[in-house]
Amino acid sequence: MWDPAQPAVSGVLRKHPSITVRTVTSPLSDRPTYPRSVLVLVLIGVVAAGFNLRPGVTGLSPLLDMMAADVRIGAVFLSIIGMLPPLAYGVVGIVTPRLVRRFGSVSVLAVGTGLVFAGSLVRLRLPEATPFLLLSALALVGMGIGNVVIPPIVKEFFPHRVALLSTVHVAVLQFGTFFPPLVAVPLALVLPGGWRGSLAVWAVTSGLALLVWVLVRLRAGGSRTGPEAPRAPGTPSASADPSGAPSGAFGRILRSPRAWSLMVLTGLSSFHNFILFTWHPLLFVRAGLSESTAGIMLGILCVIPFVLGLGLPVWAARIRTPVALVWVFCGFTVAGYLGMWFAPVAAPLLWTVLLGLGVSTFPLALALVNLRSARPEDTAALSGFVQGAGYLLAATGPFLFGFLIDLGGGAPAFLLALGAVLVQAVVARTACRPGFI
Known part of the structure; x- marks a missing residue:
């Protein structure tokens, strides 16, 4: 970009005064800024909302055997409760950009945190499995x-x-992933209501997140990606595509091999995460470990992406491509699955650590969503x-992992998981490629 203040350019202008220099601005340069007090409140809100995106899932898994004493659950319930979080996240992920364009991101997130609070609280009062699942789905919609x-x-x-705030987001999300299973069983043993009391803790934290985002909505109003968004003079309004994103951004995404590869990389990272959220404790319990120990193992598995997530977004922003790291993580995942398959109680901590390292592709993939998109509109669409x-x-x-375990034991289920790791490794090169979508 030419700058008239540069000496070389100034000399050219003196010799050729008829030359006209146009100043090119960044897409972000003409966007107004918010007061510092609002930014602090938004930062608190990002931390509060990010923490509450997973406790309703990981805080439940170690309690399933306790829950079975009060609520009749079976193999179908276990399959559905494991499949429900990513299913809800996926459906909501498709329609949310449209809501953001219509109502603004701040308003949409305030409603989302409200759904997490309502679903997490009301389900505690229900004595049957089906309404428990329905209210869990409501909370999961808010998380999505x-x-x-x-x-x-x-x-x-x-x-x-x-990069810094992506690190904060990923860190609190991962903290909200690993901390609940560590304390789920101890909380159930000391709080009134047993497993219900344990889950009530996360209903309270989601209520606090709701309060923060209501305050953000009152202070900040809408958002720059919503209908209140100011536009630079002379900037045409973007037409909306079916997803709610600007048509140009959505079209680029659908035509981009990098976007599709990033979707597969993120999806398969979550594929492994939700298999392990559901089945990692149960497989260890069935192999002979106690419920408390199995819950601790799940907590350890989740804490590793949290620790790595503190540095992965910033590190990924400074290097050309993190593909080699993804391949290393894939190797760890393979080793962890093989250990759980053939000798689960021989070295449960080792298999857990290997799998925790392996699923650390997820915080890296989340960081890439921001790092591979240039504008907030593009980021929302991507x-x-x-x-x-x-x-x-x-x-x-x-669902498939549980179905294959019931059908043919461990071999078909673990072969499915290992095949998914291979696909991850293949798409990683394109997903991690430098540049913007």
Whole structure:
């Protein structure tokens, strides 16, 4: 970009005064900024909402055997409860960009946190499995909204701190993933209501997140990707595509091999995550470990992506491509699955650590959604596509894994998981390629 202040260019202008120099601005340069107090509130909101995107899932898995004493659950319930989170995330991911365009990202996230709170609270009062699943689905819809909306909110409010705030987002999401299974069983043993009391803790934290985003909505109003979004003078309004994203952004995504590869990489990362969220504790319990120990193992598995997620987004922003790291993670996943398949109780901690390293492709893939899109509008469209279609792909994981275990034991289920790792390794090169979509 030519700058008239540069000496060389100034000399040319003196010799040729008829030359006209046009200043090119960044897509973000003409966007107004919010007051510092609003930015602080949004940062608190990102932390609060990000934490509550997973406890309703990972905090339940170690309690399933306790829950079975009060609520009649069987193999169908286990398959559905494992498939429900990614299925809800996928469906919501497809429609959320349209809601963002119509109502604004802040308003949509406030509603999403409200759904998490309502579903998490009301399901505790239900004595039957079916209504419990339905209310869980309501909470998961709210979590799915947060999955899609938080990345573009980071891009909107902190356009020059995307890598740092992506790190914060990924870190609190992973903390909300690993901490609940660590404390789920101990909380159930000391709180009134047993497993219901344990799950009530996460209903309270989601209520706090709702309060923060209501305050953000009152202070910040709409958002720059919503109907209140200001446009630079002379900038035409974008026509909307069926997903709610600007037609140009959505068209580029559908035509981009990198976007499709990133979707598959993210989807298969979640494919493994939700298999392990559902079956990792159960497989260890069936192999002879105690429920408490199995819950601790799941917590350890989830804490590893949290620790790595503290540095992965910033590191990925500084290198040309993280494809080699993805391949290393895939190798760890293969080793962990093989260990759980052939000798689960021989070294449960080792298999857990290997799998925790392996599923760390997920925080890396989340960071790439922001790093491979140039504008908040592009980020919203890419986030909706990657997480919507990706979670629909991931929804098949727990169901197929459980079906194959019931059908033919461990071999078919673990072969399915190992095949998914191979596909991850293949698409990683295109997904991690440098540049913007």
